Amino acid sequence: MAPLCGSGRRWKRAVKLTLCLFFLIPMSSVGIRNPNTIFDKKQKLEVQKQLKRLNKPALKTMKSPNRDIIDCVDIKNQPAFDHPLLKNHTIQMRPSFYPEGLLFKESNNVSSNSKPKITQPWHLNGRCPEGTIPIRRTKEEDLLRASSVANYGRKKYDIIPNDDIDYSTHEFLVCSACRARRYVLWNECRQWNPQVQEQNEFSLAQFWISGVDNNGVYYHLFQDYSTRLFTFWTNNGYQSGCYNLECPGFVQTDNQIALGTSFTAYSDYGGAQSSLNYFVFKDNVHGHWWLQLADTYLVGYWPSSLFSVLSNSATRVSWGGEVINKNIGGQHTTTQMGSGHLAEEGPTRASHFQNLKVIDDELVLRGPRDNHEIVTHPNCYNLLKGDDFIYYGGPGRSLNCP
Template sequence: MKRQALIMAMLLLFFLSSSRGRCSIFSEDDIERELKMLNKPYVISFKDNYGVVFDCVDIYKQPAFDHPLLKDHKLQITPSSGSSAGLTATGERCPNGTVPIRRTLKEDLVRGRAPSPVYKQMKDTGTINGLHSVRAVVGVYPLAVPAGAASVSQIRVVDERPINPTVVQSGWNVDPNLEGDGQSRFVVYWTADDYQHTGCANLLCPGFVVMNQAIAPGMALPMGTTVSIAIQKDASGNWLVFLNKEVVGYFPGPIVNNMDGGTQIQMGGTVFSPPLVSKSPPMGSGVPPAPGPYNGAAKFTWVSFHGSKTFTCKMYKDIANSSIYNWMVTSTSPDGPEGVALQYGGPGGA
């Protein structure tokens, strides 16, 4: 039996899911066509510290523009030169006019790229119209996640419309099936039809536009540190993603139903363990929250959102053993030492 646990809040969400979808099997011809579409001609390429290849692709010829809705799309924001540290702290960055695109390998497609419930939003009937930005500081941790399992910490902006619910999201994951290794990596995701047929993680399908010469989806993040992640709608209706206050890129309005604003903001952790595996993987830092002095549990701090004058906060949990996974609000005041803050996660287990 697949494992399942759930912790939910609205506007703050902790969500653990056990079911995971995988795509149908590709033929060899399908795989070759897909690889040609995703892997564009590049100026230079380099590897990160873990052997993953990034190609520096002409910013106007990146995979996003293969999306049929972006055929005549013009870049909506000014490209960024990126942080001085370079991609994945290697010091590498792409030349002007190019952006780093993680190279897709045959095995990446074979492992599957169908929308996976491990990245899905949690369903809730409550909605608050008009939310258009969210930001939080998130801890990034090394986790021992076995092949086939996954652990994700992410922020989602959800437009829970009656037809084609739309979601844009970003965070970090340890997902050997998706990423091909056990590193903590930066991830973006989108869907325009409730994860049915549209959208994907990172750049495994056309959609997300990369605008930074040194930061890209799929890059490894320094473990044991914190990063600032933000999602914000701009005046043109695009949804920008920021990492450490630098723009990474954006979800163009046309691919996300021209989403005018979110009805929910959800954040927290998601885990998956495959059938017949006796233990669920760790979430967050692998340490469960507990009262008293901070004990090393994963945190979302300095949480803020804008666009609505009112909000409702809900939290749900459907696992009785708080030593496996748990959550705890540590501050509801923006004037606290870490602003609005909460802890989540745990070691997993039976």
């Protein structure tokens, strides 16, 4: 297997920012422990302490149709500021620098007809007021599904191929661009809701930004089959760091987008398509890495003080899909990747990323170069790429994928 970047050296565990988007999170195969057992009684105090740390006091609370509970928390009281490096951090509400070509429109200057609509199920019951951010509440059963309270929200699966992965169950489609600097644009990602056969499998689409070659992660956090938006970051090879706001680090500024929750629109095979623009870019004044959705949602940023390698730039960006296949009965499962259709089916049928852009060392906006591909099981899931787009996906078990 060829390396994504470099000259065949082993994958390193090192400093990295990982941004993962549009994951399908299946129900966990690990059942909730019986709260009446002696073991759980001993853990009760620890669980309650952790819940108090994770769930900040809410100024407003809304229930979502998909059973999520969304708390509107004072922006100055968000989990990010529990991080020792952010104790005296001043919130930056917008970047001091915008890369040339990146659009952002102030929401109060955009008409209701022209503003891109991003809707999540909890919006049916209200919105968070100015000065607050929406946070998906962590429940007791969420903590009990983790291997331990301390491990809640941390890694379980690697998301980049490496020497330690069992490729009989872990399958990837990866396209990476080396020497990508400053910021990345991932435009018009189609939103699909793939089917997962087993509760302990998953299917995801993602992109991530790396300081050097290393491994990525995944962890079962939710108990439904909805496609959810979430992020992950780490700065020490996954010894710490986690998803969304489950540990301190990411500073959220937007009061309309809740990380870890689903969307209300998906694409239909051969029919109406639902897509969304994503931007991740570096503010070269303060050094923070910003996440922006569409042209009007500055979701927040990872402060520069969290990272060492990424404090200057990224060396690689990657796009791709990933599944876990449990090989039930010696057969590949029917867990889909993307739309569940192979790449050659093309627009409105296959999943894709398009209008991929990076900034190079000369600060020139361009399509990704020096691309490297990894396709672990091409008979089950495949990938086709152009200068600035990738089609990918597949159905899992089929005549060609027994």
